[in-house]
Amino acid sequence: MVASVKQMLKAKAGFCRDIREFFSKRDVIEVDTPVLSRYGTVDPSIASFEVNSAFSKSPLYLQTSPEFAMKKLLCNGSGSIYQICHSFRDGEEGRLHRHEFSMLEWYRVGFTMFDLIDEVEELVLSIFPVKVTSTKKQVFSYSELFLKYLDIDPLVATVIQLQQVAYCNKININKDVMGDDRDSWLNLLMSHLIEPQLGKCGLTFVYGYPASQAALAQLNQDDNRIADRFELYINGVEIANGFQELQDAQEQLRRFQAEQQYRADNGMMQIPYDKELIAALEKGLPFCSGVAVGLDRLFMLRTGAESI
Amino acid sequence: MATYSTNEFKSGLKLLIDGDPYTIVENEFVKPGKGQAFNRVKIRNLKTGRVIDKTYKSGESVEAADVMDVDLQYLYCDGEFWHFMDEKTFEQVAADESAVGDAKLYLKEQDVCEVTLWNGAPISVTPPNFVTLAVTDTDPGLRGDTATGGLKPATLETGAVVKVPLFIEIGEVLKIDTRSGEYTGRVK
Numbered sequence: 001m002v003a004s005v006k007q008m009l010k011a012k013a014g015f016c017r018d019i020r021e022f023f024s025k026r027d028v029i030e031v032d033t034p035v036l037s038r039y040g041t042v043d044p045s046i047a048s049f050e051v052n053s054a055f056s057k058s059p060l061y062l063q064t065s066p067e068f069a070m071k072k073l074l075c076n077g078s079g080s081i082y083q084i085c086h087s088f089r090d091g092e093e094g095r096l097h098r099h100e101f102s103m104l105e106w107y108r109v110g111f112t113m114f115d116l117i118d119e120v121e122e123l124v125l126s127i128f129p130v131k132v133t134s135t136k137k138q139v140f141s142y143s144e145l146f147l148k149y150l151d152i153d154p155l156v157a158t159v160i161q162l163q164q165v166a167y168c169n170k171i172n173i174n175k176d177v178m179g180d181d182r183d184s185w186l187n188l189l190m191s192h193l194i195e196p197q198l199g200k201c202g203l204t205f206v207y208g209y210p211a212s213q214a215a216l217a218q219l220n221q222d223d224n225r226i227a228d229r230f231e232l233y234i235n236g237v238e239i240a241n242g243f244q245e246l247q248d249a250q251e252q253l254r255r256f257q258a259e260q261q262y263r264a265d266n267g268m269m270q271i272p273y274d275k276e277l278i279a280a281l282e283k284g285l286p287f288c289s290g291v292a293v294g295l296d297r298l299f300m301l302r303t304g305a306e307s308i
Numbered sequence: 309m310a311t312y313s314t315n316e317f318k319s320g321l322k323l324l325i326d327g328d329p330y331t332i333v334e335n336e337f338v339k340p341g342k343g344q345a346f347n348r349v350k351i352r353n354l355k356t357g358r359v360i361d362k363t364y365k366s367g368e369s370v371e372a373a374d375v376m377d378v379d380l381q382y383l384y385c386d387g388e389f390w391h392f393m394d395e396k397t398f399e400q401v402a403a404d405e406s407a408v409g410d411a412k413l414y415l416k417e418q419d420v421c422e423v424t425l426w427n428g429a430p431i432s433v434t435p436p437n438f439v440t441l442a443v444t445d446t447d448p449g450l451r452g453d454t455a456t457g458g459l460k461p462a463t464l465e466t467g468a469v470v471k472v473p474l475f476i477e478i479g480e481v482l483k484i485d486t487r488s489g490e491y492t493g494r495v496k
Contacts, residue, residue, distance in 0.1 A: 173365070187340045191339070
């Protein structure tokens with residue numbers, strides 16, 4: 001049955017109210033940070049919208065996530081915070097992607113990645129009127145999943161081995177275009193062969209991503225080949241991405257510069273990295289973990305829709 | 309050489325892959341967490357009709373196939389080629405057996421068909437959804453028997469054989485659904 005516009009709007013409003021209630025009970029403060037910034041993300045896999053302004057020579061950028069702005073607040077002593085906002089990513093359109101989408105992002109001071117995984121589970125279960133599942137959440141490391149589904153260790157496998165797995169599983173892709181970037185091959189296998197199987201019977205969390213896919217996460221203290229980054233899957237759909245946040249300003253600067261270099265080498269749009277974030281990190285980011293949830297996808301699952 | 313970027317992918321777009329024309333049946337944008345995005349597509353080979361899966365790295369560009377669907381009037385068959393004409397320009401094209409395929413069973417002179425042209429040459433022919441064809445051969449009809457619901461084979465003027473009710477006789481004109489190859493009724 002197709003719900004009426006009014007029913008959908010009511011359901012969406014109730015959904016946001018439930019989320020706000022969840023955080024207000026836990027003393028996490030709601031914040032509202034600027035959507036436009038002089039700086040953008042330099043991550044080569046995320047494309048920003050550039051906005052021209054009469055007031056400045058250089059363009060402004062629409063946020064691709066509120067992460068930088070929220071981290072600046074954390075560095076200034078905000079304590080645990082959350083935000084419901086829109087984010088913008090150019091070129092992303094599909095059943096599960098819109099170039100403008102709703103995001104719920106929150107940071108918990110003093111939480112480890114595993115503390116936050118527990119809280120994400122509590123949030124998801126609390127806002128689903130009917131429990132998504134009767135079974136408990138499943139937590140796997142990235143390596144466990146590759147071993148389980150593809151019988152290959154993603155931390156040591158060579159590009160050739162990853163290619164073989166792709167072709168044995170009938171993925172039809174031009175290997176010259178893919179090149180010899182290990183992460184591209186890992187992403188290909190993850191998205192085509194593993195993701196669709198995750199979260200079939202409840203919540204599935206994945207952690208311990210390769211260090212090369214750390215983004216803004218800390219590297220693991222005991223094994224520097226992996227990063228303290230996690231994702232949540234429900235019904236084969238990626239719902240959330242979280243980090244035990246990188247506190248080291250120098251390391252963050254180094255990652256920004258490496259990504260900018262990659263952009264330059266590959267003829268991609270040049271975007272100024274966020275100098276204010278580096279300055280804030282130098283002042284000190286408290287030990288914390290943060291996570292971003294795709295609200296449109298979560299709402300899609302709550303209403304049983306096929307696409308966002 | 310015209311190309312499409314994966315950003316332009318949508319159902320119905322015509323691509324040239326390994327020398328063959330394909331049409332996109334389904335396109336899904338896939339992006340794992342952080343990192344490289346992909347377009348997973350189902351594409352149909354316009355010559356063989358086979359559907360295959362393929363994955364592109366997002367941002368990749370793919371050669372476009374010069375493929376057009378046009379409405380042309382069927383003229384005649386010379387034994388080797390089936391000839392069609394554009395009713396506005398009177399230009400004619402000839403389709404061979406592999407392009408005409410099963411459509412040949414329903415091609416009636418002067419009917420307007422959808423012809424798929426690749427680089428100007430026909431690669432497939434789709435007859436109208438419904439055609440009216442005369443019965444050239446069938447077992448004698450059972451007069452008065454309009455109720456038992458039995459079926460018998462009948463050969464039509466184009467050579468197609470369809471199942472028809474027992475009361476149908478030679479010379480009658482029938483309406484046929486070309487998508488299913490089924491009899492749908494008599495035409496008075």
